[in-house]
Every structure is written in C-alpha cells, then in structure tokens.
Amino acid sequence: MIKEMPEGTPIGEMQSSPQWILSHTVRFHGAVLVRIGEGEGVILIDHGKPSAFFFRHGRQVLKGHAASEYIRNQNLIDISLRRYDDKDFRRAQNFIHSLEPSPPQKYSEMAGPETPEYVIEASPVVRDMKIPVREVTVAHLGKTGEADDEEESEESVGPDIEEVGKLLLGQIIKKKGVQAVSIFGRGTNVLSIGDVNLEALVILAEDMLQTAKNISSVIDTGSFVHLTLQIPGGTVIITPYYDEYLCILTTSGVNLGQIRKILRDIHANQSNQEVKAE
Amino acid sequence: MVKQALQKLLVLDGVQSAMIIRKDGTVVGSVEVGEGDEEQIAAVVSFVMAESSAMATQLGKENLSGIFVEFKERALISVPLNDELFLVIIASASANIAQISNEMKKNRETILSHL
Numbered sequence: 230m231i232k233e234m235p236e237g238t239p240i241g242e243m244q245s246s247p248q249w250i251l252s253h254t255v256r257f258h259g260a261v262l263v264r265i266g267e268g269e270g271v272i273l274i275d276h277g278k279p280s281a282f283f284f285r286h287g288r289q290v291l292k293g294h295a296a297s298e299y300i301r302n303q304n305l306i307d308i309s310l311r312r313y314d315d316k317d318f319r320r321a322q323n324f325i326h327s328l329e330p331s332p333p334q335k336y337s338e339m340a341g342p343e344t345p346e347y348v349i350e351a352s353p354v355v356r357d358m359k360i361p362v363r364e365v366t367v368a369h370l371g372k373t374g375e376a377d378d379e380e381e382s383e384e385s386v387g388p389d390i391e392e393v394g395k396l397l398l399g400q401i402i403k404k405k406g407v408q409a410v411s412i413f414g415r416g417t418n419v420l421s422i423g424d425v426n427l428e429a430l431v432i433l434a435e436d437m438l439q440t441a442k443n444i445s446s447v448i449d450t451g452s453f454v455h456l457t458l459q460i461p462g463g464t465v466i467i468t469p470y471y472d473e474y475l476c477i478l479t480t481s482g483v484n485l486g487q488i489r490k491i492l493r494d495i496h497a498n499q500s501n502q503e504v505k506a507e
Numbered sequence: 508m509v510k511q512a513l514q515k516l517l518v519l520d521g522v523q524s525a526m527i528i529r530k531d532g533t534v535v536g537s538v539e540v541g542e543g544d545e546e547q548i549a550a551v552v553s554f555v556m557a558e559s560s561a562m563a564t565q566l567g568k569e570n571l572s573g574i575f576v577e578f579k580e581r582a583l584i585s586v587p588l589n590d591e592l593f594l595v596i597i598a599s600a601s602a603n604i605a606q607i608s609n610e611m612k613k614n615r616e617t618i619l620s621h622l
Contacts, residue, residue, distance in 0.1 A: 433565055437558040440551065441576050444583060447547040448597065451579030456555075459572035459608075460563045485605075489577070496579075 237311035241399030259313040406483025414473035508621040509536035521602025
C-alpha cells in the first residue's frame, strides 16, 4: 500500500469510519493509510491534528480539501496506522507535497466502492452484560506520540510492548467471535479495543490469575499459559502478557483453537526473549 | 461407584486424573490423584472457581459453565456438577480439551447419580 510512504512503526490494521479515525487519534503522530476499493490514500496526522490528505485511484489524484472530503464521505474504510518520528513525518509530508493533483473533478467520478453501513450490533453476550457498552475504542492510541519529542536510539531494537500490543490486539479483534481485547495490569486498563469496556473486570481478573497460577505450586504443570472462563454465550480468556495481562472477551461463536494458537505464540515469544535476556 | 464413574473419563486421551470437589475445597472422590496432592489441588481449584463465579456475575451471568487453565505441560478443566460440586480433570497439555469438556458435561448426570 503506497510504497512511497515511510514504513515507520506499523501499529495495526482495522476497518473503521473516517469519523472514528479522526476522533481517536488525538495524540497520534504518523500516517493513516486508507484503502477504498481500488484506490488508496493517506491522512497525515501531526500530534492529533490532520495535516495532509491525499487519495489516488489509478491516475486520478486528490489532495487537500478534495481528498479530505472524499475520504470523509465514505462509510467504512480499511486503514493501516503507521507511527512516525519527525524524520519519517517530514519525508511523508514531502512525498504528499510532491504529488500533482488531477484537474478538478467530482468525487463521484472516482470509482469508489459500495460501502456498507457500519453498524455495530451487540451480540447476545454483550447485550446481557451489566458492564457498559461503549463505542470501539483504542485507548492511549496517542500515547506513543508523546514520546516523539524524545530522541530515540537507533540501537534500541527491543520490543516496544505498547506497539506490539496494538498490533496483537488488532490481530485478535479481527478473529470471528472476538468482542473485546484489553491489556491491563496493576488494576488499570492499559490498552483496549472492542465494543465492551473490560475495565470492570480488571481487579477480579488479576486476583483470579494469581490464584490460578498457584495450581503450579501443588502439581507439576510447567509455566502458566492462560485461563479461560466459560460463561453462557461466550468466554473470557486471560493470559500474562509481558509484565501485564491480556483479556479477551468472545461470543460462543469464536474459534478457541485460533485464539489458543495466538496465546501459545505469545508465550513462546516471551520465553524466547527471557532466554535471550539471560 | 463414584470412582467407577470417574474412571470413564480416564480413558480419554491425555486425561491423567479426575476428581470431584466441594465448593469449600473438600474432596468427594478422585482417581489417579496422589492422596496428599488431592487436598491441595482441591483447595486451590475451589478458590479459582469462586473467583471465576464472581467474574461471571460481574459479566451479568449467574452461571459459570466451566474453566480451563492451561499450563505449558498440563491443563486443568473444571465444570460445575451442581451448586455445590465441581468435576475437575487434569490432562496433558496436548489433550483434546474440547472433547474432554464435552465428555465431562455429558457424564455430569451419571456422576451425580452415583453420589
């Protein structure tokens, strides 16, 4: 997708409305790459403020207000987030400035797709829940933007847990039947995606995990991987995630095998990193 | 009789031991569990079940269908038999958990009838 744009740090891919993107990138510094049908574009966001728009479809190129309006008029678009440092941001700006827009035209002449209405319908398991349902939220999305002022060492190649977390959360939320995913620790929700607020579960989940881990003190089990709670209409899966925990809420339609595979991969990665650190 | 009912579950691939415990952590019956171990396991599992039930309530669900705790080498599955009792299985990590859970639920009434 738009090979001329700097790679930056990929944060994740998802589907969303343009309004949602612009209202949930408050402190974000980077690019939102969009795909609409066969066309593709970029919204460049400077610490939460949209600073450049462009969209192209074949030879047609829209820039600035025209591109902004075209993108904003879509119901649902595929997006990919890339966090930029100042150097990457300038490169991206230069690339967009270098583009020549096509002669004025109506947006309707751009071959846009027939986008469906974006409706989040709560499944029975969510509807029955006592905890409040909220709109899709990526908490702390802009948090990394705050760090952009600090100098980053090129030698620092260790995993940025928050960045990796965003990628992972995006991966899990896309699985069929997954309603919400959250990373939490020490009584607070660190990062979450989904249509259910898992904050109310955080303290209970931590207590439960500590108790479950005690099983390994009475039988030889090896290290703890995850705990799955089966409730009517769904499951709650909790697993350690580096120094935090990951909580996944699903409907009964989820493929638990797929989720278990992701959890086992996380566990294996963590173990490998611990071994390397030693 | 309870042991006979639990033995049926031991034939499943990967199942290493089975036990029935009360909510308060006392053991009602078990197969293939060391005597000293069973009390400790029952105590910990009863705590996990109590906390899991609290979480189910928080989610607006009165009933807990079961829990599955996976470790690197072993897995523990626990399903409620009634309001007071839980059926607990310890299996190898490679066991077919879905099959074991189904068998546990299928045999629930038989096990209860032997108590």
